[in-house]
Amino acid sequence: MQTLSEENYLKIIYNLDKQGIKKVTPTAIAKALLNNPASAIDMLKKLVDKKLIIYDKTRGAKLTSAGKIIAISVIRRHRLWEVFLLDKLAYEWDQVHDIAEQLEHIRSPDLADRLDKFLGHPQYDPHGDPIPSSNGEMVMNSRLMLEEANVGKTYKVIGVKDSSPEFLQYLKRLDIGIGTSITVKEKISFDNSMMIQIGKNRQTSVSRVFSQNLLVCE
Amino acid sequence: MQTLSEENYLKIIYNLDKQGIKKVTPTAIAKALLNNPASAIDMLKKLVDKKLIIYDKTRGAKLTSAGKIIAISVIRRHRLWEVFLLDKLAYEWDQVHDIAEQLEHIRSPDLADRLDKFLGHPQYDPHGDPIPSSNGEMVMNSRLMLEEANVGKTYKVIGVKDSSPEFLQYLKRLDIGIGTSITVKEKISFDNSMMIQIGKNRQTSVSRVFSQNLLVCE
DNA sequence: TTAAATTATTAGGTTAGCCTAATAATTTTT
DNA sequence: AAAAATTATTAGGCTAACCTAATAATTTAA
Numbered sequence: 001m002q003t004l005s006e007e008n009y010l011k012i013i014y015n016l017d018k019q020g021i022k023k024v025t026p027t028a029i030a031k032a033l034l035n036n037p038a039s040a041i042d043m044l045k046k047l048v049d050k051k052l053i054i055y056d057k058t059r060g061a062k063l064t065s066a067g068k069i070i071a072i073s074v075i076r077r078h079r080l081w082e083v084f085l086l087d088k089l090a091y092e093w094d095q096v097h098d099i100a101e102q103l104e105h106i107r108s109p110d111l112a113d114r115l116d117k118f119l120g121h122p123q124y125d126p127h128g129d130p131i132p133s134s135n136g137e138m139v140m141n142s143r144l145m146l147e148e149a150n151v152g153k154t155y156k157v158i159g160v161k162d163s164s165p166e167f168l169q170y171l172k173r174l175d176i177g178i179g180t181s182i183t184v185k186e187k188i189s190f191d192n193s194m195m196i197q198i199g200k201n202r203q204t205s206v207s208r209v210f211s212q213n214l215l216v217c218e
Numbered sequence: 219m220q221t222l223s224e225e226n227y228l229k230i231i232y233n234l235d236k237q238g239i240k241k242v243t244p245t246a247i248a249k250a251l252l253n254n255p256a257s258a259i260d261m262l263k264k265l266v267d268k269k270l271i272i273y274d275k276t277r278g279a280k281l282t283s284a285g286k287i288i289a290i291s292v293i294r295r296h297r298l299w300e301v302f303l304l305d306k307l308a309y310e311w312d313q314v315h316d317i318a319e320q321l322e323h324i325r326s327p328d329l330a331d332r333l334d335k336f337l338g339h340p341q342y343d344p345h346g347d348p349i350p351s352s353n354g355e356m357v358m359n360s361r362l363m364l365e366e367a368n369v370g371k372t373y374k375v376i377g378v379k380d381s382s383p384e385f386l387q388y389l390k391r392l393d394i395g396i397g398t399s400i401t402v403k404e405k406i407s408f409d410n411s412m413m414i415q416i417g418k419n420r421q422t423s424v425s426r427v428f429s430q431n432l433l434v435c436e
Numbered sequence: 437t438t439a440a441a442t443t444a445t446t447a448g449g450t451t452a453g454c455c456t457a458a459t460a461a462t463t464t465t466t
Numbered sequence: 467a468a469a470a471a472t473t474a475t476t477a478g479g480c481t482a483a484c485c486t487a488a489t490a491a492t493t494t495a496a
Contacts, residue, residue, distance in 0.1 A: 004455065027473060039454050043474065057461090057474070089332040101328045108317045114307040130464090221484065257484055259445065275444070275491090306440060388496090437496100444491070450484080461474070466467100 002052070004105045007074045008033065009043050010052060010186045011104075014071035030162035043121040069136060072121070076132040078104035079125035080115045086090060086126045086178070087119065094163035113174050126178060128159030128215035146194070147211040155216035162213040171214075174198060182216060199202065222323045225292045226251065226256040227261050227324075228270060231279050232289035237366065241278035256361045286356060291330070296301070296322035297343035304320035304344045305337065311344050312381035344396060346377030346433035360436060363391040364400065364412070365429040372401040389432075392416060400434060 002010070012032045016024045024041040035065055044061055047053040052067035062169070063071055081103040085096040113134050123139060132138045149155055157180045160167065171177070176198060180216075185203065186195040191209035220228070226339055230250045234242045235241070243361065244258040262279055265271045270285035281289060299321040303314040331352050334340075341357060350356045367373055375398045378385065389395070394416060404413040410426035 004451075017475070025473075026475090035453090036455060038476085039457080042453070088336055089329070091332070099329060100325065102324045102326075103321075106317065106320045108320075111307070111317060114309070118306055221482075243443075244445090253483090254485060255444070256446085257487080259484070442493070442494075444490080447472100447487090448481100448487080450485100452482095453480100455480070457477090457479105459474100459476080459493100461472100463470100463472070465470070 002050070004071060005043065006047065006050075006052070007070065009047060010063065010067050010071040011042075011074045011078075013053060013063055014075065017063070023062050024062070024135050028117075029061070064208070072132045072136045072138070074104050076134070076136075077106070077112050079129060080112055080119060080122070080129040082125045082127070083119050083122045083131070084115060087113050087158060092163070092165070092168050094168065096126060119190065124158040124178075124217070126159050127163075127216075128161075143215050144217070145212055146184075146196070147192075147208065147215040149182075149184045149211075149216060151184050152189055153180055155218060156181055157214065158217050159215040160213055161215060167213060170210075174204065175202065176214070182214075217218070220268070220288060223261070224265065224268075224270070224289065225323055225340070226267060227258075228281065228285050228289040229280055229292045229296075231271060232286065232293065233358070235281070242280070243278050273378050290350045290354045292322050294352070294354075295324070295330050297349040298330055298337065298340070300343045300345070301337050301349070303335060303342045306382070307338075310381070310383070310386050312383070312386065313342060341375040342396075342435070344377050344379075346379075346435075361433050362435070363412075363430055364402075364424075364432040364434050365410075365426065367400075367402045367429075368432060369402050369405055372399055373436055374399055376384060376435050377433040378431055379433060385431060388428075392422065393420065394432075400432075411436065 009029065012029055016032060018027055026037045026044060028038040029044075029049060030037040038054060038191050044053065044055050047061075047067065052062055052070065053061050053066055055061045079099045081100040082096040085091040085099055086093065091099070116131075116134065122131055124143070124162050128143045130141050130143075131138045143158055145161070146155070157176055157178060159178070160171070176182070184194060184198040186199055188194065188205075192211075193205055193212050194208075195203065195205050197203045225358050227247065230247055234246055234410040239246060241393045244262060247258040247262075248255040262271065262321055265279075265285065266273050269282055269334075270288065271279050271281055273279045296318045299318040303317055303434050304311065309317070324375040334352065340349055342361070346361045347361050348357045348361075357405040361376055363379070364373070373394060377396070378389070379411060394400070399417060402412060403415055405414065406423075410429075411421050411423050412426075412429050413421065415421045
């Protein structure tokens with residue numbers, strides 16, 4: 001059994017690795033956790049002892065398969081709780097992260113599965129990140145920025161990149177939320193704006209800044 | 219801001235007091251928290267420093283108004299989460315306590331209120347205990363054992379005393395859950411059994427042991 | 437009201453997880 | 467390649483929350 005803090009380190013190591021960093025170093029971990037490299041080293045030693053990571057100076061930290069299982073299950077819980085907070089408790093996209101950061105550590109054998117079922121087995125969290133299944137598989141991340149979408153195709157909104165109140169409010173005014181379908185009608189090369197159709201009827205033009213901050217999937 | 223552990227102590231002090239114990243002593247607290255009286259004294263000192271309790275050997279520990287506000291809000295969160303786990307995640311009555319024990323410490327200014335709203339402002343938790351309102355008021359506890367109910371009156375099920383799997387399964391077979399209405403048809407003095415009506419149609423006889431373990435309110 | 441039992445308190449120790457400051461190693465710049 | 471900058475590591479400390487063991491105080495029972 002691992003502590004809350006160990007879970008956080010494993011999660012961060014997983015995320016840093018996935019972000020394509022060359023080497024997961026104590027300094028990088030400390031930066032991500034807003035603490036001290038010396039603290040990170042303390043914890044790396046502990047995780048090595050527990051065989052949850054392997055670590056050497058030249059190659060950095062790598063999760064063992066046991067470590068990866070824990071990291072993914074923490075991420076799964078985090079993303080499920082984010083969906084819960086957004087869908088059920090009507091939080092905004094920018095408010096869910098900090099609370100989910102706490103909820104992800106609640107210990108119970110079947111809580112995540114029950115939550116998953118209750119939420120209708122969501123595929124993505126409100127930031128467009130895929131939710132791992134209970135056996136640790138994550139769907140291929142087929143999300144893209146609306147900017148990169150193809151004319152004529154229809155997409156589903158899965159999240160936002162920018163989650164400033166301004167952007168969120170603008171989205172609300174356009175009736176765009178998680179799951180809204182958006183069809184790309186036209187791309188205007190002059191200013192990189194886009195003509196899109198929201199749902200079945202509404203049509204509007206959106207700026208490049210807009211389309212760079214809306215995550216969709218096919 | 220108080221730590222998780224401080225919250226637990228405040229909650230226990232509140233509960234012990236409410237249970238009618240004459241004096242909330244370090245030993246009683248330690249027993250409730252499954253730890254050592256010496257630890258309890260450490261914490262009592264800390265809580266006195268923070269002006270969340272007053273303590274002297276002869277009178278025991280008493281919550282200050284600041285301490286009481288915190289204790290009640292922890293209890294509110296605990297009971298709301300219990301309702302969530304039971305109603306939404308389909309946990310059984312006997313499984314919710316331990317998870318709620320963790321969830322009650324999640325920190326967020328408006329989480330409890332949002333949860334409360336989402337759950338439809340429940341009055342009681344699955345153990346029949348009243349849920350404090352956001353301003354800290356608790357409804358008069360009008361719960362009673364079915365055993366004490368009056369013939370001819372209709373009651374609402376609010377919880378169970380015994381939460382063994384056997385009892386819970388029996389209840390499920392009788393279609394009795396939180397909120398089910400039960401009308402007392404007759405009391406049989408011979409063996410203290412009862413004839414009750416469940417919902418609108420179903421009628422059955424229940425033993426004294428049964429009626430001593432089902433909590434209802436008017 | 438003594439003796440026995442229980443409770444309160446203190447002293448001193450442990451562990452997890454953090455810290456700073458010093459030093460060693462490595463990388464980057466010039 | 468030498469100097470400058472960055473990173474890794476160690477040593478030594480800190481705090482919260484627990485612990486055990488010893489002692490003092492109080493309560494209960496004989």
